Amino acid sequence: MTEPSTEAVTLARPERPARMGGQIAAFWAEFSQSKLAVAGLVLFLAIAVLAVLAPWVAPQNPYDLAQLDxxxxxxxxLAHAGMSHHIYWLGTDDQGRDMLSAILYGMRTSLYVSVACTVLAMIVGVALGLFGAFYSGAVDAFIMRLADIQLSFPSILIALVFIAAFGKGVDKIVYALVLVQWAVYARTARGSALVELRKEYVEAARCLKLSDTRILFRHVLPNCVPPLLVVATVQMATTIxxxxxxxxxxxxxxxxEPSLGLLISNGYNYLLSGSYWISVFPGVALLVLMLCLNLMADRLRDVLNPRLKK
Incomplete structure (x- = not known):
């Protein structure tokens, strides 16, 4: 009697990867219907690759004093570098740094800060949101009041206070932005979890005496991913x-530390003197980066939100 059931289980195992592959294919088929979203995705991936490989693809290390003149x-x-044949495609700044190289290094830092902040804020916010929805009562009220207090203040103000208290640095600004953004993920995760916790599969899991942690992170969390993915894409642009x-x-x-915002600030004083490229080109790079993320976020919202599907 046990052999047929064992065979059934064994035969059923390969279906899960096939089903997941089918879901990914269906998702991409719907996502790719928007040419703007696909263009944003391709451009974002190209920018990300160039930024990550900046030490190898940039014409110059703009922060190595030995390479500056x-x-x-x-x-x-399009100016030439003195007696050499090197061309500064986007010009140079007031210190002789190649602007193309500086922008690549700046995007590298901006993307690192954005990704690190998004991952950490999502971990903290999602965990608190799920626990608040699952245990409700005083736990939920306490977490949501903290989120309300955080969201009632301007994000830039909270970040400024944190940096003023703890100083500058890549790690400091990541922690400051995590402090600013965790509440957005907590509210999104809580709202999605409250819907999922009313469904029958959660009651079945409780009847099977599964642990609270397993119910939350093994069964509820995967069904909360679509709205969290949309929020994460938007928040990446906000973080940048x-x-x-x-x-x-x-x-x-x-x-x-190279940064797009710092490059724009360095060239601000030269805008009226004619050296517009020092500030304008980093600004354009920042605009394109945020535009790509927003295009992807809009399409993700349309694809993953069943209420918006016709």
Whole structure:
């Protein structure tokens, strides 16, 4: 009597990867219907690859003093470097740094801060949101009141206070932005979890005496991923914008760390003197990066939200 059931279980195991592959194919088929979203995804991946490989693909290390020549400062786009044949495609800044290289290094730092902040904020926020929804009562009320207090203050103000208290640095700005954004994930996870906890599979899991942690993270969390994925994509763009704002104000990353916001700030004083490229090109790179993320987020929302499907 036990042999047929064993065979049935054995035969059923390969179906799960096949089903997952079918879901991914269906998701991509629907996502790719938007040419703008696909263009945003391709451009974002290209930017990310170039940023990660910046030490190898950039024409110059803009933060290596041995490679800089003050005589090449404020050269316009497509200018040649003195007696050499090197071309500064996007010009140079006031210190003779190649703007193309500086932008690649700056995007590398901005993307690192954005990804690190998004991952940490999601871990903290999702865990608190799930526990609040599952245990409800005083636990849920306490977590949501903390989230309400955090969301009642402007994000930039909280980040400024944190940095003023703990100082500058890549790790400091990541922690500051996590403090700013965890509440968004907590509210999203809680709202999705409250819907899932009313479904029959949760009651079945409780009847089987599964642990609370297993019910939350093994069964409830996977069904909360779609809205969290949309929020994470939007929040990545928000994080890049906040980091650029803080660096532009001189309160974000130190001058030894390349950043798009810091590059824009360095060229701000030269806008009216004619050296527009020092500030404009990093600004365009920041705009394109955020545009790509927002295009992807809009399409993800349309694909993953069943209420928006016709």
């Amino acid at each position: 003050i005589g090449d400062s404020q050269l316009p786009p 914008s906040l980091e650029a704002t803080l660096s532009f104000l001189g309160l974000g990353l130190p001058i030894t």
